[in-house]
Amino acid sequence: MYSYVFRGIIFLLGLIGTYLMIPLFKNLLTDSNCIRPNYKGEMIPVSMGIVFLPMVIINGIIVAFFTIDAISMLCLFLFIFGMMAMFFAGIIDDTIGNRDVSGLKGHFKSLFKGKLTTGGxxxxxxxxxxxxxxxxxxxxxxxxxxxxxxxxxxTNLMNLFDLRPGRAIKVYLVIMITIFITLTGYIKILPLLILPNVLAYFNLDLKAKAMMGDTGSNVLGISIGILMAFGYTLNVRIGWLVFLVLIHLLTERFSLTKIIEKNKALNFIDRLGR
Incomplete structure (x- = not known):
């Protein structure tokens, strides 16, 4: 649908544009006291996932300009709408969320008792x-x-992994690169609206200099979900859904961090680059 040159331009714009914006948003969050202790207790900016969105919009404008048919335009706008919507929900959870309740089960249990949490x-x-x-x-x-x-x-998948520096993004990159390679047609351009942005930010997260928060993890998660719904056969989608259900059930009962720490290979990958 689009030439390799066009895809390369979109990729480089997302990568360079996000990289240049990182200091601006990091200072904005720090000056606004939007900071939180990381797993080591160090105070660092949270909600750095905000930096993903500007280049999503800018590159989205470029892609929209060259999009001709209505179905493709619908896919583009739904993809951007989904990411913006979950960015909104994520930043609410990051800024006013109560951490006393965790897990989907906990949030829904609280809701049934008449108390709405930001997670709920x-x-x-x-x-x-x-x-x-x-x-x-x-x-x-x-x-x-x-x-x-x-x-x-x-959408919630990346939240499950976003408990240590770089962990969620490592998982995301494996999934999203696989999606990009296997997609065909117009949909193949959509991962490039978000993938280079995440790559530009990756090292900051990996070195625990900032947290993308739910502002970022929700955006990453829903980008995977929308692309899976857009671009794959029923059998593939059912297989992915089974995986999602199983990992959510697993993390409700067991600590994902402990599972990773007990496995030498997973622990090595998890710590790589920190």
Whole structure:
């Protein structure tokens, strides 16, 4: 659909543009006292995922200008809408969220008791965002249900991993690069709206100089979910959904960090680059 040169330009713009914006947003968050202790207790800026969005919009404008048919334009706008929507929910959780309740089970249990947490709001909001995107692209009720679950659970996937510097982004890069390689047609351009932005920020997260927070992890998660819903067959989507359900059930019962630490290979990859 787009030439290698066009894709290369979009990639470089996202990479360089985000890299140049990082100091600006880091200072903005620090000056606004949007800081939080990391796992070592050091006070660092949180919500640095905000830096992903500017180049998503700028490159989105460029891609939209060269997009001709209505279906492709719909996919582009739904992709950007989903990321912006979860950016909004994530920054609310980062700035006013209460950490006394954790996990989807905990947030929904709190909601059933009549208390809405920011995590509960984020989960419900993410579900409805997934639903509106799914209704827009799905062929039948079964497709709507599958795609909604994929988008909602994928959105939360990166939160499960974002407990140590660089961990969530390492997982994200493996998934997103695989998606980029295997996608075909117009949809193949969409990962380039976010992937280079994440690469530009990666080292800052890896060295624990900033936290992307839910502001970033939600955006990364939903970008995976939307692309899975857009670009893959029913069998692939069902397989991905099964994986999402299993890993959510696993993390409700066991500590993902402890599982990783007990496995030599996973622990090595997890610590690599820190």
């Amino acid at each position: 709001f984020k989960a419900l909001f993410g579900g409805f965002v997934g639903l509106i995107i799914s209704v827009s692209i799905s062929k039948n009720i079964a497709d709507i249900i599958i795609n909604t679950l994929i988008i909602a659970l994928s």
